[in-house]
Amino acid sequence: MAEELLRYVKLLYRRGHLTLLSGNVSVREGEFILVTPTRRPKPFLTVDDLVWIDLEGRVTRGSLKPTSEWRMHLEIYKRRRDVNAVVHTHDVLPTVLAGRIDLSALSEAEAYLGGGIGVVPYLKPGSVELAKATASVMESRDVVILERHGVVAVGGDLAEAVNRVEVVLDLAKATLYREVINKVFPDVRELSRP
Ligand SMILES: [Zn+2]
Structure with a gap:
């Protein structure tokens, strides 16, 4: 589990979703959660750097401090028994677009983000406030944008959560590109009509 x-x-780091020190990832196993540590360069992390915490937030294994967003991870797991992985990134484009991201910009997106983007x-x-607000919105959604901050995606496993992060970035790109292209090439739609 730690290796995975x-x-x-x-x-996520290589693909630019996480920065060297920002963003965090966790998985749940039974009543315990394995999280990334705070303030450690992502590409150099080892299994020993990861931290186990219980559902009260107490460190049960590991010598480093857990991510500063551990409360957010915990709150989500407490409210979503179906969730076993939480990914928090600092993806710039989805963060800047936030509520403007158009779920219908890519036809496949809805299959992955059925509940929409909160x-x-x-x-x-x-903060505790951010943890509670995020978990509350995620009761009915698998992806949320934190204004001026980043993206949180959840899943039944890591593959599902990470895929949602990628789909949100693709949707943000598609939304922006479409707006820009429509402005730069205003006649194209007219020409392509039957
Ligand atoms: Zn963050």
Whole structure:
């Protein structure tokens, strides 16, 4: 489980979803949660750097401090028994577009993000308020945008959660590209009509 978590963290970093020190990932196993540590460069993380916490937030194994967003991960797991993986990224484009992201811009997106994309107003990173607000919106959604902050995606496993992060970025790109292209090439739609 720890090895798999690390593989996904490094994949997310290489693909630009996480920055060196920002963003965090966790998985649930039974009554315990394995999370990334705070303030450690993502590409150099080892299995020993990961931290186990219980559902009260107490560290049960590991020598480092858990991510500063551990409360957010916990709150989500408490409210969503179907969720076993939580990914929090600092993807810039989805964050900037937030509520403007158009779910219908890519036909396949709805299959992965059926409940739509929630938006959580700006709240201090790492705060109890952010943890509760995010978990509350995620009771009915698998992806939320935290205004001026980042993206949170959940899934039954890491593959599902990470895929949702990728789909949200693709949707954000599609939404922006479509708007720009429509402005730059205003006649194209006219020409392509039957
Ligand atoms: Zn963050």
